[in-house]
Amino acid sequence: MLAVLLAVVFAAVELLPGDAASATSDRGESAADAAARRRLLGLDRPVWERFLDWMTALPTGDLGTSARGERVTGLLSAPFPNTLLLGGTAFAATLATALALGCRAALHPGGPVDRIVNITSGIALALPEFVVAVGLLLPLSLWTGWLPAVTLTAPDGAPASWTMLVMPVLALTVPQAGWNARIVRGALADQAGAPHVTAAHLDGLSPRRVLLRHALPGAWPAIATGAATSTGMLLGGAVVVETLFNYPGLGTVLAGAVSDRDTPVIAGVVACTGAVISLVLLCADLIRARTLGARP
DSSP states (O other): OHHHHHHHHHHHHHHSSSOHHHHTOOTTOOHHHHHHHHHHTTTTSOHHHHHHHHHHHGGGTOOOBOTTSOBHHHHHHTHHHHHHHHHHHHHHHHHHHHHHHHHHHHHSTTSHHHHHHHHHHHHHHHSOHHHHHHHHHIIIIIITOOSOSSOOBOTTSSBSOTHHHHHHHHHHHHHHHHHHHHHHHHHHHHHHTSHHHHHHHHTTOOHHHHIIIIIHHHHHHHHHHHHHHHHHHHHHHHHHHHHHTTOSSHHHHHHHHHHHTOHHHHHHHHHHHHHHHHHHHHHHHHHHHHHHHHOO
């Protein structure tokens, strides 16, 4: 799947108007100079040939050279950990919020809390990340000054302060927490009619104990799958959020690469994020297999 995705990336960049040679050329550059740059970048070769060369070098960790002459591996070495920090923190916050809301709603099905969680999660799910980001910027930064509106970079390339992570993390968490809260609630509702859950109720155990000790373990496969599918949304949304908050992550690199029609950089970003998503999906499959295999 990752190989197919990378092939689509190469083809999509090829269909964009212009190329890397013209996008990164200096003002007043002659046609001969542009043609020489095009040959130097290999743009005179067929796209399938360039793709095969890039894929052949990928297993060795070589992501190619950018249109501006930089090694793509070095270009991504600083922003990629920053994006992982942002996405990982948002993922943890999403899972914790979804579990808290979903479990709280499942304790009293059809009650006021259940209805409120259902409505608020639906609203949160419908909000794009950039809308949430703007909604956070107004009260938390522009009106009150509690949090910085932009991210300043420390000498090591990371955000200068943890406070600069708060709003980007919230902007990513809110929509995905709404989606995952519904998954948790639905998975627990499916478990409510299971024989072992019914037997636990008949034994006189408290609703909270039944939920946490008997219903929740059986709901983990669905919860893990839902959380894993959110990884792609979190990393995709990070591109927009990083741009809005001037966060030093892959979003800024990707925006510049698309402007430069820089195929190796774009493919490198896709390969890194795709590898992370594939790893998380694999973990979700292992959790599902382990949980289902443990059932009698």
